[in-house]
Amino acid sequence: MKTPVSLDVRMNHFTTLLFRFLFLLTILLSPIISDAQVEMADNFRGEGKIYVVIAIILVILTGFFYLLFKVDKKSKQLEKEIRQDKR
Amino acid sequence: MGYLLKTNWWKWLCIALLVYTIIGGLLFRVPKLPILNETIRVLHFHVPMWFGMILVFTGSVVYAIKYLKTNNLKFDIYSSQLADMGIAFGVLGIVTGMVWAKYTWGEPWSNDPKQNASAVSLLIYLAYFVLRNSLKDEEQRNKISAVYNIFAFFLMIPLLFILPRMADSLHPGNGGNPGFNAYDLDSNLRKVFYTAVLGWTLLGYWIASINVRLSLTHQKIENAS
Amino acid sequence: MQKVIALIKKDLTVDWRQQNPISGILLYLASTIFTSFMAFKGFISIEVWNALFWTIILFTAITAISKSFVQEERRSLYYFFLVKPNDLVISKLIYSFLYLMALSFLSLAIFSVLFGNPITNYLLFTFNLLLGCLGLSSAFTMISAIAFKASNRSIMMAVLGFPVIIPVLVLTISNSAKILDHTIWSQIQGNMLTLISVDVIIIALTFVLFPFIWRS
Numbered sequence: 001m002k003t004p005v006s007l008d009v010r011m012n013h014f015t016t017l018l019f020r021f022l023f024l025l026t027i028l029l030s031p032i033i034s035d036a037q038v039e040m041a042d043n044f045r046g047e048g049k050i051y052v053v054i055a056i057i058l059v060i061l062t063g064f065f066y067l068l069f070k071v072d073k074k075s076k077q078l079e080k081e082i083r084q085d086k087r
Numbered sequence: 088m089g090y091l092l093k094t095n096w097w098k099w100l101c102i103a104l105l106v107y108t109i110i111g112g113l114l115f116r117v118p119k120l121p122i123l124n125e126t127i128r129v130l131h132f133h134v135p136m137w138f139g140m141i142l143v144f145t146g147s148v149v150y151a152i153k154y155l156k157t158n159n160l161k162f163d164i165y166s167s168q169l170a171d172m173g174i175a176f177g178v179l180g181i182v183t184g185m186v187w188a189k190y191t192w193g194e195p196w197s198n199d200p201k202q203n204a205s206a207v208s209l210l211i212y213l214a215y216f217v218l219r220n221s222l223k224d225e226e227q228r229n230k231i232s233a234v235y236n237i238f239a240f241f242l243m244i245p246l247l248f249i250l251p252r253m254a255d256s257l258h259p260g261n262g263g264n265p266g267f268n269a270y271d272l273d274s275n276l277r278k279v280f281y282t283a284v285l286g287w288t289l290l291g292y293w294i295a296s297i298n299v300r301l302s303l304t305h306q307k308i309e310n311a312s
Numbered sequence: 313m314q315k316v317i318a319l320i321k322k323d324l325t326v327d328w329r330q331q332n333p334i335s336g337i338l339l340y341l342a343s344t345i346f347t348s349f350m351a352f353k354g355f356i357s358i359e360v361w362n363a364l365f366w367t368i369i370l371f372t373a374i375t376a377i378s379k380s381f382v383q384e385e386r387r388s389l390y391y392f393f394l395v396k397p398n399d400l401v402i403s404k405l406i407y408s409f410l411y412l413m414a415l416s417f418l419s420l421a422i423f424s425v426l427f428g429n430p431i432t433n434y435l436l437f438t439f440n441l442l443l444g445c446l447g448l449s450s451a452f453t454m455i456s457a458i459a460f461k462a463s464n465r466s467i468m469m470a471v472l473g474f475p476v477i478i479p480v481l482v483l484t485i486s487n488s489a490k491i492l493d494h495t496i497w498s499q500i501q502g503n504m505l506t507l508i509s510v511d512v513i514i515i516a517l518t519f520v521l522f523p524f525i526w527r528s
Contacts, residue, residue, distance in 0.1 A: 050125040052190045053113070056132050056183045063179040067172075067294050074301050081305070085312055155524050210475040217471055221462040234521045235458050239476050241517055242451075245510055246479045 097289055104286030111279040118276070129187050130276065131283040136180035137205065139288040141247075143173040143295070144212065148240045151233040163229040164302045166236065167219065170212050172295040177209040200250040207246060211239040315395065319403035337376050341419055344368055349426045358430050362489045365423055369416050370448065370481060376415060377408045377452040378469045381460040397523040401453075405518065408449040416445055430492050436500075440487045443504070447480035447511045454518040457525050480514070483507040 112131035150166035153159070184202065185195035196202060218235055222228035327334055348364055356364075381404075420441075423429070431437050452473055459468040483503055490500050 049190055050128075052126045052187060053128045053132070055186055056129050059183050059186065060132055060136070060179055063175060063182075064290070064294075067175055071294065071297050071301070074298065078301055078305055078308070081308055085308065207475050207478055214471045214475060218458070218462060218468065221464060221468060223463070227461055230524055230527075231458055231461055234524050235472060238454060238458075238517050238521055239472075241513060242476050242479055242510070245506070245513065246482075249479050249483060249506060249510075 098293060101286055101289035101293060104282050105290065108279060108283040108286050111275070112283065115275045115279060126187060126191060127276075129183070131279050133180065133183040133187055134280070135284045135287040136176050136183060138284045139291050140173050140176035140180060140205075140208070142288050143169050143176060143291055144208070144240060144243075146292075147173060148237055151236040154229065154233050155237075160229070160306065161303065163233065164299055164306075166233060168295045168298045168302065169292075170215055170236065171298070172291045174209065174212050174216075176291055177205060177212070180205060181209070204247050204250045208243045211243055215239065315399045316403045316406070319395070319400060320407050323403065323407045333379060337372070337415065338418070340375060341368075341372055341415060342422060344371065345419060345422050345426065352427075356427055358492050359489060361423075361427055361430055362485065362492055364427075365419070366444070366481065366485050366488065368419055369412075369444070370477070372415050372419065373412050373445075373448040373452055374469055374473055376411060377449060378456050378459070378466065380404055380408050380453055381456045397526040398519065400526070401457075401518060401522040404453050404457075405450050405515065408453045409446055412445045412449040413442070416441060432494060433491055436491045436497065437488065440484060440491060440504070440507075443507050443511060444480065444484035444488075447484070447507070447514055448477060450511070450514045450518055451477050451480065454514070454522065457522060461525075479510050480507070483510065 108131055112128050117125070117127050147166050147169035150162045150169065154162035154166060181202075184205075188197060188199075188202075189195045192199075215232060215236055219228055219232045222231060345368060348368065352360060352364060452469075455469060455473040455476065459465045459472060462468045483506060487500055487503050487507065490503075
């Protein structure tokens, strides 16, 4: 009797989290989704394959973040070695 | 704060150039061309990856020659780290190029000679790292990989000029495409492009130099213990 | 120069006396060509003939030349005191060039028996074959000297060699396709000159860089 309840509760918890996340996403993306009455830089996102430019910039950003992680890993190893040496 | 002011000037230059690239590359007015549309702005993000790759590989070869001349371990570290950075630039160039080609030429890999040449230069430097890993003795490894680096680089350079002559390229400049000169006339585009090349290359050099410093420190610890 | 000739003679006698490697490579050539004959039988055009011919030359070259330094393993210490690295590399370059030339003429003969012979301009075809073999043999000689010290040689030969050899291969294949298509000299002059300069670059680099490998 006990297990289904807790599962139910957990599911509930999960769905509320999901809804909260979706809500947050809608707020964050609302400038794109909403049909803006105010003059915004809509053309910037609109036509002309500008999405391709965004995708490519994101790819490059991802690449440089990867490099950053590599440097991070390397320096961590170095710190570890120094700590072992001191002992 | 004091560190930020005292750090090397070229790091600030790199930041300034890249900020200018992002702002100028996304906001400046660009020539209106069919098929390309707004993606002409990718010029400032995709093409500098290739220039960066070639420049960084050139640096790697210069340090390889220096290593063979002096046998100084420092130069080998510089050489291999720059080659590593060049591979990163090359992969980024290929991936961004494939995305761009998908939406303008219709398919990600259209057997374009420049695509092929860049794939070959990536293969060469991946082979360089395979070679490095397969040699056990350290001095032997450094020497032989430096020799391969020089040998392969000087054969890669003619390849970059030969392959495009063998077939029509979709890239501007040769073949049937409107050349770079067609939109080169736009001085805004040109200004941002050269800035972008320098900026991205400096960013690559920056990361490589951090790696070099870490390797040198590692060496020092090993020698001390 | 005398030392170079002596070294070439030594390579010849060693290969002749052992016989195993030579008969091995001859059989390799014959069975490769025959296998591809079985596979390509029926739809062989001039373009396919050309591509197949050069592909087989490429694989023969990498197999034949990869042994040129490997067999010196036991002798290398002895060489180290006796021979200048430049003499050694010149002799190796000449020997592997002659070796590859002989093999490619042989494969041309087998090709014309099995697939027929589309060559019209023998002079130009042979000249192109000569330049192609020169580039292939010298690049692979250098690569085999590099791979000599590595742990898994046969894979390293392919990994290191193929990207390096692409300029020579692309030029020779397009040249020979044009020659088989009845092109006159003036139309392929530019490509031929580029091929010659690539060959010169390969040989010069081998000459300069080899002593560094040999000393290590």
